[in-house]
Amino acid sequence: MAFIVEYFVPLMFIGLLVFLLSGFPVAFALAATGLLFGTIGMEAGLFHSTLFQALPLRLFGIMQNDTLLAIPFFTLMGIILQKSGMAEDLLESIGQVFGPLRGGLALAVVMVGALLAATTGVVAASVIAMGLISLPIMLRYGYNRAIAAGTITASGTLAQAIPPSLVLIVMADQLGRSVGDMYAGAMIPAFMLVGLYVLFIVGVAVFKPDWVPALPPEARIYREPNGSSGQMSLWLLSAGSWGIGALLFLNYDSLAVSLFGRTGDAPFDERAIFTLSVIGITALVLAIVNKKLKLGLLSVLAERVTFALIPPLVLIFLVLGTIFLGVATPTEGGAMGAVGALIMALSRRQLSMVLLKEALDNSARLSCFVLFILIGSTVFSFTFNAADGHIWVEHLFDKLPGGQIGFLVFVNLLVFILGMFIDFFEIAFIVIPILAPVADKMDINLIWFGVIIAMNLQTSFLTPPFGFALFYLRSVAARTAYKDTVTGKQIEPLTTPQIYKGAIAFIILQVIMVAVLIMYPGLVTGSLDEKVKVDLNTIELDAGSSSWGDQPALPDPAAAPSDPAADPAAALMEEMRREGKR
């Protein structure tokens, strides 16, 4: 018994490992560890015999959690979008724009990946669409296979790093921070990552031109009656729209005063989102006028690109725009996005009853298994905290050199390695609650911490042996040699080692990004308002959790962790008003 008491926490970790690796569902394995060790602890006299009394309250806390409600919303949105043909349109039209450039097709893939990522938070959709549409074209015109595969898988995983992503939502929840702040903090790092990808491809185009050849003229789909490519018209259209956008961007503050009666400097993200929306709308209006009046001023290419870009821009506005403008909470933003996606799919006649049911079924299943992992991990951390496990973990890091940086480097290595084997949901729910209190104690800004981890978790989609993005691409790429329908050439299959090899370069880029974020916290915290630092009412993560085990409160539902305000609707309205005036 003395042995058990002495080594309770490490034994608990070993128990967890055994249960998890048994292959029994993670949710139940986590709960089992908590329950088993809780019982052992009671027998050994470590805990009060009423230890588990407060568990239903914890469950009730999870049920009341608005943040996690965003999970089914974004999943639903992602699945509907995937079927709506939006990704296909984007790939085709943007591919046509950049294709004639060296490396252009790869750039188009990165851009479409980023656009899709900003609309929804689901990885699979983009990888599959790109694997089916862009990959065959890249292989047809002699792209280096590893580069082609790497660009597609890495661009698909951008969905995890760019808001609104499920990873960021879950991180915000686990770190006890607001999703809005998490999104704001992830914005610049996400743009930088996309920039890194672009730089890399440009670099390849310069130094290894034959790895990323330009598309020959015969690969053009859209052609003007006079045989020209129509590029000129597109550039003029975009120059016009961007010009209007730039004017707006520069004069935003004065316009905002007259339009919304707002005073003071608008935050960058809000300005950017607003400007982008206006650019999109300008281009759309021009394109529609041109089409309806049959002016013939725009080329086919310009028209197609405009029409392909509108749906994602509208959706980005619906989701991120409403969140940053203070119209909707992040959860409601997800719901708006889902409604938007449904309407879009309906209007394109791509929404059937079968598809809707399928999408709802998937969303419900995903939320159920994710929430059950959370329930399981709550049971686990319940016993863990009662045994003062968090203190044990803190002591582990006492000996680690390097203070904050040392801790972050260690945590990121751990997450990176775990990411090779397990899913980000498991990492977020098992590892983060154990490490977050330590990070908080070391005075690490938790938004910064969360964004770093989210960026790192993104690599877990790319790292063999269990990189989901790699699986997705594998499942749609040809396994046997096939005859290309356009050129009639025999095309060799894309091999699995090629897919793995292609991912490596992008994994390195992501690791660089994580390192940069660790070195320059300002990249994350710079875009947050000062209020973040004094936001005490959101720190609920470790408050009370250690004392609950020893002297459990009687399960009094009235005392359930609920909002301190008695009128959340009014509080929310006030909050949104403040956000809007910010």
Added chain:
Amino acid sequence: MQLLLGLSRLIDAFSERLGKLIYWLVLLAVVISAGNAVVRKVFNTGSNAFLEIQWYLFSAVFLLGAGYVFLKNAHVRIDFISNRLSPRARNIIDIVGILLILWPFCILFIELSWPIFTRAWVSGEMSQNAGGLIRWPVFLLMPVGFALLMLQGVSELIKRFAFLAGLIPDPIGHNPHSPEEEVLSYEIEEHAGRAREEQR
């Protein structure tokens, strides 16, 4: 054994029906949530009842859906070791897991949450928030959800034993890497089909 397998089929059918029913709640929650934001912005008013119904619905989805998700074998497993075991060994692990892990877990939660429900039922407890909803339905979801999960456990247990007895094919034989992937395999097929058509 045939009788038990019949029972298992009955439970499966029930879980399936229930699962197909509750996923509509997701759509309902989406509409309500988006509506809340729009109403707040446009009419400058909000209702606590409508804020609360969102998580009532969501709780119903994940609690009542637990059994259905178990039926679909969609609770994630870390399976890179168990995938190397024989189907027999995997089924035995599941049997042990259902008996020693799943059931005690469910029983404990049912036992602990039932009194919360009965108390709220008797007292007619309301949400503390102005205009909030009555509480007992959402408290009731807890014991009912775990009971449904336990019930599905009965069916799964029967199927595992039936497999060991050689009566049915491996119930967890086709073990996709993750539920997401299972979902995908369907979509990939569909996409591939469409792509093939386009090529022709």
